Amino acid sequence: MSLFTRSLRQQRNKDKDGTEKGVSPEPGTDPSAAATTDDTDDTDDTDGTDGTDGTDGTDSTEGTDGSADKGSADEGVSDDEAVGDDNGDNGESSSGWRGRYPSAARTASVTTTVLATALVLTALLLPNALIRLTPSAFLRIPVEGIFGAVVLLILPPRFRRWAALLAGCLLGLVTILKFIDMGFYEVLARPFDLVLDWILLDDAHQFLKDTVGRNGAVLAFVGIVILALSIVVFMALAVRRLSRIMSRHSVVTGRAALALGTAWIVCAVFGIETGNNVDVASRNTALLVQNRVKAVRAGIKDEKAFAKEARVDRFDETPGSKLVPDLRGKNVIVAFVESYGRIALEDPEIAPGVNSVLADRTKALEDAGFSSKSGWLTSPISGAGSWMGHSTLMSGLWIANQQRYRSVTSNDRLTITRAFRKTGDYRMVGIMPGVRRSWPEAKFYGMDHVYDSRELGYEGPYFSWSPVPDQFSLKAFERLEHSKADHKPMMATIILATSHNPWSPLPKMLPWDELGDGSVYKPIHDAGARPTEVWKDPHRVREQYGKAIEYSLQSLTEYMEKYADEDTVLVFLGDHQPVPTVTGGSKNKDVPISIVAKDEKVMDNVSGWGWDEGLRPGDEAPVWRMDKFRDRFLTAYGSEPEAGSEGGSKPGSERGSE
Numbered sequence: 001m002s003l004f005t006r007s008l009r010q011q012r013n014k015d016k017d018g019t020e021k022g023v024s025p026e027p028g029t030d031p032s033a034a035a036t037t038d039d040t041d042d043t044d045d046t047d048g049t050d051g052t053d054g055t056d057g058t059d060s061t062e063g064t065d066g067s068a069d070k071g072s073a074d075e076g077v078s079d080d081e082a083v084g085d086d087n088g089d090n091g092e093s094s095s096g097w098r099g100r101y102p103s104a105a106r107t108a109s110v111t112t113t114v115l116a117t118a119l120v121l122t123a124l125l126l127p128n129a130l131i132r133l134t135p136s137a138f139l140r141i142p143v144e145g146i147f148g149a150v151v152l153l154i155l156p157p158r159f160r161r162w163a164a165l166l167a168g169c170l171l172g173l174v175t176i177l178k179f180i181d182m183g184f185y186e187v188l189a190r191p192f193d194l195v196l197d198w199i200l201l202d203d204a205h206q207f208l209k210d211t212v213g214r215n216g217a218v219l220a221f222v223g224i225v226i227l228a229l230s231i232v233v234f235m236a237l238a239v240r241r242l243s244r245i246m247s248r249h250s251v252v253t254g255r256a257a258l259a260l261g262t263a264w265i266v267c268a269v270f271g272i273e274t275g276n277n278v279d280v281a282s283r284n285t286a287l288l289v290q291n292r293v294k295a296v297r298a299g300i301k302d303e304k305a306f307a308k309e310a311r312v313d314r315f316d317e318t319p320g321s322k323l324v325p326d327l328r329g330k331n332v333i334v335a336f337v338e339s340y341g342r343i344a345l346e347d348p349e350i351a352p353g354v355n356s357v358l359a360d361r362t363k364a365l366e367d368a369g370f371s372s373k374s375g376w377l378t379s380p381i382s383g384a385g386s387w388m389g390h391s392t393l394m395s396g397l398w399i400a401n402q403q404r405y406r407s408v409t410s411n412d413r414l415t416i417t418r419a420f421r422k423t424g425d426y427r428m429v430g431i432m433p434g435v436r437r438s439w440p441e442a443k444f445y446g447m448d449h450v451y452d453s454r455e456l457g458y459e460g461p462y463f464s465w466s467p468v469p470d471q472f473s474l475k476a477f478e479r480l481e482h483s484k485a486d487h488k489p490m491m492a493t494i495i496l497a498t499s500h501n502p503w504s505p506l507p508k509m510l511p512w513d514e515l516g517d518g519s520v521y522k523p524i525h526d527a528g529a530r531p532t533e534v535w536k537d538p539h540r541v542r543e544q545y546g547k548a549i550e551y552s553l554q555s556l557t558e559y560m561e562k563y564a565d566e567d568t569v570l571v572f573l574g575d576h577q578p579v580p581t582v583t584g585g586s587k588n589k590d591v592p593i594s595i596v597a598k599d600e601k602v603m604d605n606v607s608g609w610g611w612d613e614g615l616r617p618g619d620e621a622p623v624w625r626m627d628k629f630r631d632r633f634l635t636a637y638g639s640e641p642e643a644g645s646e647g648g649s650k651p652g653s654e655r656g657s658e
Helices: 003-019 032-038 068-075 079-087 102-125 143-154 155-187 198-212 216-247 249-271 285-311 351-367 384-396 404-411 416-423 472-481 518-527 538-561 599-606 626-638
Strands: 331-337 373-378 427-432 449-452 490-496 568-575 591-595 623-625
Touching: 003 538, 068 216, 102 143, 102 155, 102 216, 102 285, 143 216, 143 249, 143 285, 143 427, 143 518, 143 626, 155 216, 155 285, 216 249, 216 626, 285 404, 331 384, 331 416, 351 373, 351 538, 373 599, 373 626, 384 404, 384 416, 404 599, 416 626, 449 472, 472 538, 490 518, 490 538, 538 568, 591 599, 623 626
Parallel strands: 331 490, 331 568, 373 623, 427 449, 427 490
Antiparallel strands: 373 591, 568 591
């Protein structure tokens, strides 16, 4: 018996049963339409085997235009089905607007179905990194869609509705995760960590607020929330709609799933690719979920692993008298240059200007009696998260995520700064122009006093994110601490901020004696480019980044040339590589590090490190993990670990990984 014949016979039996029970169609309603309404008041009760394909209940002998029915069937959705899909009230199919405007109803129904299909396919094929967001990414066969269609087909009708809604919500959440990953890849060159990264969203909000203002940040936050909710809701509705249509066309859907599944297997086996080396057989959403589950498990385990790692410290029991004896009486400065990465010294577009500054400043320092040596460190992070780079260098532990950072800063780990404090001979000072609120980490680093952006005496304009220009911060350090007569030897931590993105507008070098209260910077700020202008063009972003690094290096080395003496020792380095817009997505996390001093004995202590002469490390200069530096530095300047103490940093190669 053909599908059409069986459907027709069922419809006639329903008409007969309705007549016998005394039920008549509503006035002005086609009996066949009324029968169809009675038969399809819940589309999920149809399992697809009864031939409900948009032509059910249509009897050509009762005056129904068969050509119209055929057109509806060809489109895969009937007027009746459209009503059930859109508002769940099939009883209005003839009396509502759909009955009055059947052509418009069919068009709306088909359009909605096409949009639902496009939304689901886009979500399944959407990559989670902008660099992979190309047209070819969407010319693939998603195995998740094939599998999902089969599962929905075999589920009983009463479970199908809720399964479709649940699948749609989950797909919506995965889509949101992909968008978040895009942002993280653009800033941190890695995906979002579902266990460890939630606290970074607050930092992102604060950065947005500092960059575009409070109102702009609020609008952005509200817009993001609305967008996220819309994605989940519309994805659930889209999957629900497709589930209904597939259940009505189960035979066709089954054949299509079989054909697509076969094509997927063939493409996977033979490695068939699109024009951009993208596999036609896609499973990127399934892999994303799988990898994220593994990452969650690893994140949960990492807390215990790090606690065990942090208990090992070669210098924890070393008395102050045996810590850094070869630097006693020196004023030691550890300065971090924001986003100063290897890319600044090697990229053909950026490096010429930066290397020129390094060469000029190396000669200027030599003429002033200073020596310098440089090497490379591998940072645990890239793009952002400076505080993790700072704590890695200072603590000798690999701080690659926020959970580790919170853990290490809540204990009494011996940092480089604490080693100086433990001697009892040093005043501990922090210059933090990027800090605008209370900074509880000061206790962890053993600071006597921290000068944040509010205490540096700066009355000039913000340069986008950076509250205080680097040159002014260094002059404030000289005025507030370094120039004071008869002060104790000092251990200063200076975190420069001008080279923090978005690198526009930028300050310019000014005569040191003309900085005043910073008001002199206003004309420079007003004439500078706005971030919204610069970030339209990646080449201009890279250009501005290079200029920012040049400015920071110029400020720091000019400070040494003008204000430092025989008792000043400077260690300066980058905290991490810049954002992927500059690095081009490079996985390299190396940053330059240099040591500058007039006292040749200070330089002789690090002669065994193999570092290159000057402020620019060569391509073949040693590369250490950043967490190795603490022990090497303390040892080089005479610190003696207690006998029998265990090794500090975790084992591994000099060039580490996370």
